[in-house]
Amino acid sequence: MESPWDELALAFSRTSMFPFFDIAHYLVSVMALRHKPGAAAMAWKNPLASWFTAMLHCFGGGILSCILLAEPPLRFLANHTNILLASSIWYIIFFCPCDLVSQGYSFLPVQLLAAGMKEVTRTWKIVGGVTHANSYYKNGWLVMIAIGWARGAGGTVITNFESLAKGDWKPEGHEWLKMSYPAKVTLLGSVIFTFQHTKHLAISKHNLMFLYTIFIVATKVTMMITQTSTVSFAPFEDTLSRMLFGWQQQFSCEKKNEAKSSSNGTGSLASKPADDSSDKVKKKHAKKTE
Numbered sequence: 006m007e008s009p010w011d012e013l014a015l016a017f018s019r020t021s022m023f024p025f026f027d028i029a030h031y032l033v034s035v036m037a038l039r040h041k042p043g044a045a046a047m048a049w050k051n052p053l054a055s056w057f058t059a060m061l062h063c064f065g066g067g068i069l070s071c072i073l074l075a076e077p078p079l080r081f082l083a084n085h086t087n088i089l090l091a092s093s094i095w096y097i098i099f100f101c102p103c104d105l106v107s108q109g110y111s112f113l114p115v116q117l118l119a120a121g122m123k124e125v126t127r128t129w130k131i132v133g134g135v136t137h138a139n140s141y142y143k144n145g146w147l148v149m150i151a152i153g154w155a156r157g158a159g160g161t162v163i164t165n166f167e168s169l170a171k172g173d174w175k176p177e178g179h180e181w182l183k184m185s186y187p188a189k190v191t192l193l194g195s196v197i198f199t200f201q202h203t204k205h206l207a208i209s210k211h212n213l214m215f216l217y218t219i220f221i222v223a224t225k226v227t228m229m230i231t232q233t234s235t236v237s238f239a240p241f242e243d244t245l246s247r248m249l250f251g252w253q254q255q256f257s258c259e260k261k262n263e264a265k266s267s268s269n270g271t272g273s274l275a276s277k278p279a280d281d282s283s284d285k286v287k288k289k290h291a292k293k294t295e
Contacts, residue, residue, distance in 0.1 A: 011212070018211035022126050027087060029122030031094040034062040034160070036110055039098055048099040058164075059095040060088070065160030070134055070152050074141060117229055121222045127187075128218045131157040131194045132210070135202055146199050153195030158188045186228075190221055 007015070020026075038044055038059055048055035061068070064081040071078045082088060098106050109115060134156030138149040155162075184192075194217055200206040201213050228234070 011209075014209075014211045014215040017218075018214045020125075022129055023087075024090065026122050026126050026129075027090060028094065029119045030126045031063050031091045032098075032110070033119050033123045035059050035091075035095050035098050036107070038062050039107060045099065055099065056092065056095055060091060061163050062160055063091045065163030066130055066134075066156045066158065069155040069159030069163055070137070073152060073155055074138070113229070117226055120225050120229060124221045124225050125218055127157050127191060127221060128194065128214055131191060131198055132214060135195065135198045139202060144203050146203055149199040149202065150192075150195045153198060154188075154192045157195065158191035161185060161188060186234075190224070194221070 022030075044055070044058075060081075064087075067081045068078050070076075071080050101107075110119070131153045134153035135149045137156075138145065138152035142148045197206065197217065198210075198213065201208060201210060206213070
């Protein structure tokens with residue numbers, strides 16, 4: 006007989022993301038585009054370009070995962086229901102009279118609810134990416150991690166190409182050079198779910214989905230309430246860096262110190278014969294003067 010916890014986690018893992026969670030995902034993604042400088046003006050001036058950019062924000066993870074698996078990158082357009090739903094969200098955000106949708110979204114409880122529901126979809130995207138990659142490469146855990154990460158946070162990478170096309174791309178803001186919090190937490194989730202899928206982590210998938218979702222939702226809500234843009238993974242990253250690379254730095258420092266000490270020793274030895282020879286020259290010169 007299953008415990009109440011298992012029943013709750015299992016029911017949660019079977020929750021459908023359509024339509025409410027998908028709506029929250031599209032709402033948060035398009036509102037992030039709406040808050041960019043010049044986005045509203047571009048929507049009125051060139052609606053087609055604005056719509057395409059919004060679709061990149063909404064379906065960027067799926068596009069990137071298709072590219073990595075050599076699948077058609079426009080495959081997301083085949084899901085007409087989701088395309089119409091995302092397009093409707095884009096339209097009411099940019100063209101609603103009196104900007105009512107943006108004003109309603111400005112309330113903090115609405116933002117917290119939408120952001121929390123969007124984080125729930127992140128878990129489903131990671132799990133779907135890992136499972137989809139395993140169907141191509143059986144137990145290819147590196148591929149599974151990459152596709153899970155791409156499906157969950159690939160939108161940030163795809164939107165960099167959109168910035169490049171518009172001419173305002175900045176190399177220092179590239180996701181590969183400076184990973185954002187969503188990219189880091191998605192990579193962590195992709196690694197965990199890959200280990201679970203390959204039987205290296207002794208936990209059921211529905212329990213792991215439930216625990217991971219609680220973690221990312223609680224973290225996101227805390228970040229929004231405290232108005233912090235990032236959550237520092239510095240302690241974990243520093244510990245991992247010292248474990249993997251710290252011994253190499255220590256070994257190189259010891260080698261440099263040994264080289265310095267040996268060079269100082271040879272220098273002092275070389276100076277002694279020079280001093281002796283100078284003393285002999287002085288004695289000879291003294292005898293000649295006598």
